[in-house]
Amino acid sequence: MSGITRRQLLVGGAGVAGMGAAGALVASMVPRDDREASANSGGQSVVPFHGVHQAGITTPAQDRLYFAAFDVISDDRSELRRVLDAWTAAALQMVAGQEAGEFGAVGGPYPAPPDDTGEALGLPAAHLTITVGVGRSLFVDADGHDRFGLADRLPEALIDLPHFPTDNLDPGRSGGDLCVQACADDPQVAFHAVRNLARIGFGVVSLRWSQLGFGRTSSTSSAQVTPRNLFGFKDGTANLMAEETDELDRHVWVQPSDDPAADWLVGGSYLVARRINMHIETWDRTSLQEQENIVGRTKGSGAPMSGGDEFTPPDFAVSGRGGLPLVAEGSHLRLAHPSMNSGVRMLRRGYNFTDGSDGLGRLDAGLFFIAYVRDARTQFVPMQANMARNDLMAEYLEHTGSALFAVLPGVPEGRSYADALLG
Amino acid sequence: MSGITRRQLLVGGAGVAGMGAAGALVASMVPRDDREASANSGGQSVVPFHGVHQAGITTPAQDRLYFAAFDVISDDRSELRRVLDAWTAAALQMVAGQEAGEFGAVGGPYPAPPDDTGEALGLPAAHLTITVGVGRSLFVDADGHDRFGLADRLPEALIDLPHFPTDNLDPGRSGGDLCVQACADDPQVAFHAVRNLARIGFGVVSLRWSQLGFGRTSSTSSAQVTPRNLFGFKDGTANLMAEETDELDRHVWVQPSDDPAADWLVGGSYLVARRINMHIETWDRTSLQEQENIVGRTKGSGAPMSGGDEFTPPDFAVSGRGGLPLVAEGSHLRLAHPSMNSGVRMLRRGYNFTDGSDGLGRLDAGLFFIAYVRDARTQFVPMQANMARNDLMAEYLEHTGSALFAVLPGVPEGRSYADALLG
Numbered sequence: 001m002s003g004i005t006r007r008q009l010l011v012g013g014a015g016v017a018g019m020g021a022a023g024a025l026v027a028s029m030v031p032r033d034d035r036e037a038s039a040n041s042g043g044q045s046v047v048p049f050h051g052v053h054q055a056g057i058t059t060p061a062q063d064r065l066y067f068a069a070f071d072v073i074s075d076d077r078s079e080l081r082r083v084l085d086a087w088t089a090a091a092l093q094m095v096a097g098q099e100a101g102e103f104g105a106v107g108g109p110y111p112a113p114p115d116d117t118g119e120a121l122g123l124p125a126a127h128l129t130i131t132v133g134v135g136r137s138l139f140v141d142a143d144g145h146d147r148f149g150l151a152d153r154l155p156e157a158l159i160d161l162p163h164f165p166t167d168n169l170d171p172g173r174s175g176g177d178l179c180v181q182a183c184a185d186d187p188q189v190a191f192h193a194v195r196n197l198a199r200i201g202f203g204v205v206s207l208r209w210s211q212l213g214f215g216r217t218s219s220t221s222s223a224q225v226t227p228r229n230l231f232g233f234k235d236g237t238a239n240l241m242a243e244e245t246d247e248l249d250r251h252v253w254v255q256p257s258d259d260p261a262a263d264w265l266v267g268g269s270y271l272v273a274r275r276i277n278m279h280i281e282t283w284d285r286t287s288l289q290e291q292e293n294i295v296g297r298t299k300g301s302g303a304p305m306s307g308g309d310e311f312t313p314p315d316f317a318v319s320g321r322g323g324l325p326l327v328a329e330g331s332h333l334r335l336a337h338p339s340m341n342s343g344v345r346m347l348r349r350g351y352n353f354t355d356g357s358d359g360l361g362r363l364d365a366g367l368f369f370i371a372y373v374r375d376a377r378t379q380f381v382p383m384q385a386n387m388a389r390n391d392l393m394a395e396y397l398e399h400t401g402s403a404l405f406a407v408l409p410g411v412p413e414g415r416s417y418a419d420a421l422l423g
Numbered sequence: 424m425s426g427i428t429r430r431q432l433l434v435g436g437a438g439v440a441g442m443g444a445a446g447a448l449v450a451s452m453v454p455r456d457d458r459e460a461s462a463n464s465g466g467q468s469v470v471p472f473h474g475v476h477q478a479g480i481t482t483p484a485q486d487r488l489y490f491a492a493f494d495v496i497s498d499d500r501s502e503l504r505r506v507l508d509a510w511t512a513a514a515l516q517m518v519a520g521q522e523a524g525e526f527g528a529v530g531g532p533y534p535a536p537p538d539d540t541g542e543a544l545g546l547p548a549a550h551l552t553i554t555v556g557v558g559r560s561l562f563v564d565a566d567g568h569d570r571f572g573l574a575d576r577l578p579e580a581l582i583d584l585p586h587f588p589t590d591n592l593d594p595g596r597s598g599g600d601l602c603v604q605a606c607a608d609d610p611q612v613a614f615h616a617v618r619n620l621a622r623i624g625f626g627v628v629s630l631r632w633s634q635l636g637f638g639r640t641s642s643t644s645s646a647q648v649t650p651r652n653l654f655g656f657k658d659g660t661a662n663l664m665a666e667e668t669d670e671l672d673r674h675v676w677v678q679p680s681d682d683p684a685a686d687w688l689v690g691g692s693y694l695v696a697r698r699i700n701m702h703i704e705t706w707d708r709t710s711l712q713e714q715e716n717i718v719g720r721t722k723g724s725g726a727p728m729s730g731g732d733e734f735t736p737p738d739f740a741v742s743g744r745g746g747l748p749l750v751a752e753g754s755h756l757r758l759a760h761p762s763m764n765s766g767v768r769m770l771r772r773g774y775n776f777t778d779g780s781d782g783l784g785r786l787d788a789g790l791f792f793i794a795y796v797r798d799a800r801t802q803f804v805p806m807q808a809n810m811a812r813n814d815l816m817a818e819y820l821e822h823t824g825s826a827l828f829a830v831l832p833g834v835p836e837g838r839s840y841a842d843a844l845l846g
Contacts (some may be wrong), residue, residue, distance in 0.1 A: 118655020232541020
């Protein structure tokens, strides 16, 4: 592949004419999601692909998400490898702000379908990351059958998540053999990435479900401002941050000692995806007092109800009128706090979503929860079991989709997504 | 309402700390969709609300859309007025980057539900526009009954759109008594606007359907770069532009002579909304040659197949090998061209969309087509009838939603959305 890309050739002429030095300055400072200003600043908004871990986990959370789960519809292991190899090549191109492949020869005969679908032509890299994981069903099918000779590599921690009390799961929004988390500052860039991986995988993988997320709900770097979920509250204040490298080793990255069967996964992680519908209309008719009591934080600043500012640690012991704790017993803050969960933390990377309305005058909207953990059995499962039972917020929530994926380790230069898993 | 807003109060302290002069410079130059940089630059990204026409039509097309159609579930005209008045007040606040209302007293008793839902706290105005229209069903119900004493104000041009050959309409994604088009550079800001209008209208209006759009497909100002639709082609090259004021009078704005019954609508327009599903997987397996033949433009530069660059007028007379016209007879470009449509033009303002997948491994995605016209009977209807029959692209398209709204004239200072219609 030549160093000059089709996108640069196409865009270089008209797209950036007349920008000059001021434009270039702005582009280099704020390349995010401003296509006119930054069409030629791909280099400024490129997240490196290679590394010990995949990008898209501790990468400062981009504003937009397109998440997809795929089923493998072939039973040929070499076909699976071929697709994962092709995905690697395409991902390398796309995260660099280039097309997934040539989209056709200009001026010559061009009888073949394009190797890129074109809708991201002229758009910047937009901090695109593509993060790939594998589901339990890739290893063994529902009958326990070893589909691709991978059963002996099935990590113990890659469980079927148990049923939780607030679950009302749609099988069409749950599970999957493979997952692709595409994050970018431009949803068209994220969509383009998933769509081209689906196109490349045609005949071998089939899209099972997908989800567009339009506003991130977590910071994953201490340099980011905490965003708000659709309950209107800051979400992710106490999230694990990229800067906490020791904590990431403890809570996120799979370690050599974790599971002899899953040595191949060292440097990887586990991704818990939950599509959580919020009963927004009910919430919006709840008093501010009740909302803050449920969350355990003030709606404005995000400070704990025990006082201080957003980043003040909550004081669960302090009581107010009537002797009741200021941070309520059933508040989300208290129940999700590490001190109430054996010190467990997760790296959250969720996004708000809306898929229109439900035909009954209500928004189909909520939180597409994503958490990265080292072991869901000791991190997500006990916390969610506790929260589904005791969280005052639970009555406003309905979990409609669920999946757990083992996220592949980082891909070294010259290697493929397939290598760690398929050898 | 005081000049210092709650949002500013809340954000002023922590959100912008340490930005300094460089940050302020960037914010003033590129306030779009960068929340850290522009949280305090509301003034830079505010689109004026008042005017002869509503904003959101000739306003340079923002990147994101949330569109909603509502049914009025009350039969009380004064309730309808109350909601439209309250919508006006809230819209004024929100387009200025402020909350829809107070979200609760800080530090005092606060037993009431907040008057703002909170998820846009700290976000800039993001060029939010809120554009309101009314459907035929608001004037007369299916039985021709005059619902609110408005039957004598029903514009002749506010028709039920006829059935077209590629229609496969979902009633749950069609029609509506009222529409709200919220456009912004941040989808969370657009969503917030619609959600708060729905909240304000509780008990009087009910959400009928809604649509999130993630990438605009049209430029409405000659200063904008032409974006791409999900077929990967530039879309809207020949769109009506804000700078063509004479053409807008001719093709978009309702004029005093148009309809004696609809004098109240002068300065308004008609909005055609069509949810057009694209058969993306089929398209992606079509050769580039065929794709360009169908569209009538090259995929790279967007130049007509007759030659030149993107903005070169197409030459429908020039032929190539075998005597066939270079711009094919059934090409989208030819069939949509004013010269093939009695000189008719439309102001298009569409967005790409995806609502996940269809359960059969295919993306539920396409174009949420929006066009502003002076009279759909002479503009949209004959063009769409022709295209549904003859457009080579038609086999890749399926129209799944449809609506026509009369878009209210601009709201003068101190007045309400209700005034033109309800008097």
